[in-house]
Amino acid sequence: MGTALVYDDEMTKYKLLWVDPVCEPEVPERLQVSHQALVRSGLAGCCVPVPVREATDEEILLVHSEEYLEGVKKTPFMDLEDLMAFTQQYGDVYFHPNIYHCAKLAIGATLQLVDSVMTGKVRNGMALVRPPGHHSQTSQANGFCVFNNVAIAAQYAKKHHRAKRVLIVDWDIHHGQGIQYCFEDDPSVLYFSWHRYEHQSFWPNLRESDFDSVGSGKGAGFNINVPWNQVGMGNSDYLAVFFHVLLPVAYEFGPDLVLISAGFDSAIGDPEGLMCATPDIFAHLTHLLMNLAGGKVCAVLEGGYNLTSLAQSVCQTVQTLLGDPPPHPANLGGPCESALESVHSARSVHKKYWSCLQHAAAPFPEEPSTKTCRPAQQDGSQGPQSNGGGEAQKEAIVWPEPLQRDAPSVRTALVLPDAVACADGCERFSPAEGPDSMATAGLRKHFLKESEDGVNVKLLYNITALVGQMEKNEIRNGLALVPDVSMATTLLTSTSLSKRVLVVWVGDGLVPAQVLEDEKTLVVHISSTAPHEAQSKYYVPITLKQGCGDTVGLMQAALGLLLPLGYQYAPGLVLLVRLPGCRAREDLWLQLTGLLQGLAAGHTLVLVQENETASVGITASCLLGNAAPSLGSLAAPGPEDVESFERLRLRLQTDWPLLQTTAPDKR
Ligand SMILES: COCC(O)(O)CCCCCNCCCN
């Protein structure tokens, strides 16, 4: 299924008609440069174009009041003086004779996107809209917003598409207080927002934007605020919040639709955000959400005022929604101390609502750290420091153009015993030339007992050739059914040309010593027993008391331990190995297969024992880019598992700082 792109240049036809420095950044060019970038890069041509429409009154009234709507309806007929007077009653927003029309199109575009995704016409999509929405409230416009596009979309999805649980991820750098107010007591909508806060000194300066606003009544726990109390936050800070706050809760919530309030003022270069995260981070944030809700993800543009990073970030987002391989994660360090405080605070206040956080460290009194985050500037220069007035330094902030993300001509190749049928959409891998005598001798000498017949030599040669083509980016990913996954793993790690190979070893069974000793591998071993004492930085045993059949434990271990390790390690190749007798549930296995494709530019090879032919079709489907089926809402992970995860985190986080969830001096 495809990716929808909803856009109409009619929404560029309103602008600020008077002098108001606050509203200056919200210009029509924001939409033009975003759409132009998608067209020029060829991404727009890969999307399914979906027309906009005007929202109906009924749809607007899902969130807004009659008197507010009646007031806005009058604005097309107002002269400049009346428009300015009308605007005066609201904050940080402006009206224009055509803004009501555009605001109805912005909602309509969003609802067209929701229809396309919820009816299965497309898998996911993006709506490029203005005016944005997340600040507007029942009876007022605010922060460049007239109607709350995303809040209306959530209500609409519940009403017209029987959505039971909607996740809203608001990565705009401002707090979408309008959305928070709308769903304050509603447990069917989980609202997550990070936002520049600086201890309430940043706009909109609301006490209720802090981490302790968790929702009220039945909605308690369903509002998650992560305040950024310093500027200069970077890629590691953003990923740490996804791994340790948003994703564990999102998977426990189990949404059937994900709406992204996709504001890109959280990207480097933005005059409002003053953050340092680079545009490619949005490829990873998008990817990490794409296996929720069976892949039903709708991204809706909110803010973003640096026309260069806005356009780049929009392209990174759409390219990921299209299924293109993600970029290699930039050199990720650990989150800065202030970010860790925010992560810790959010986890602490939510531990009583979400079982995945129940063992999160206890709340600590909020004494803000004074250390400033080191900026993620590429040249190591000081990042932008807000000097009180929120003014960035005068000289231009520069960052590298995001790297090309070339999709190999072959997406998924399968190495299968001849008797096993190839899954549709995939290619059975059988290189033209077989192993030459040298290769055969080598394989025989190291990997095969003399008795082995020729079939295995060819098969082993094929998987090394497949990995070779993956590492040359001629093939993106693959699945191999092999007689012995241990021997295959040993062979592949020893012949791989990658500098780093992540081996995800799932099931009870020893990891071959040669793999453990290979200095270019990181082995994450998920099993019911911790088989090896030799625990080094590069061998991470994750034990699940109930074994890999424990879907909750395995999922939470993947989110809070495996993914941070993988992103920090930044491998060139990922081997996902399913050991014989591994009882990981099929849908969980697909979640792993889907999520791990965010690493190594999607070069994932799944190794399965050859008698397990049942999983070939669904694993291949996931490798082809189809979203893993939703796990539904998750139950509580076993307390002893969470304790062992925490112990492991404490032991490893010095070597792997992306594992941290608490500021150093708070442990
Ligand atoms: C959904 O709207 C997108 C947005 O969140 O980016 C809007 C930001 C409004 C920023 C207003 N600045 C006021 C500064 C007052 N000293």
Ligand SMILES: [Zn+2]
């Ligand atoms: Zn914003």
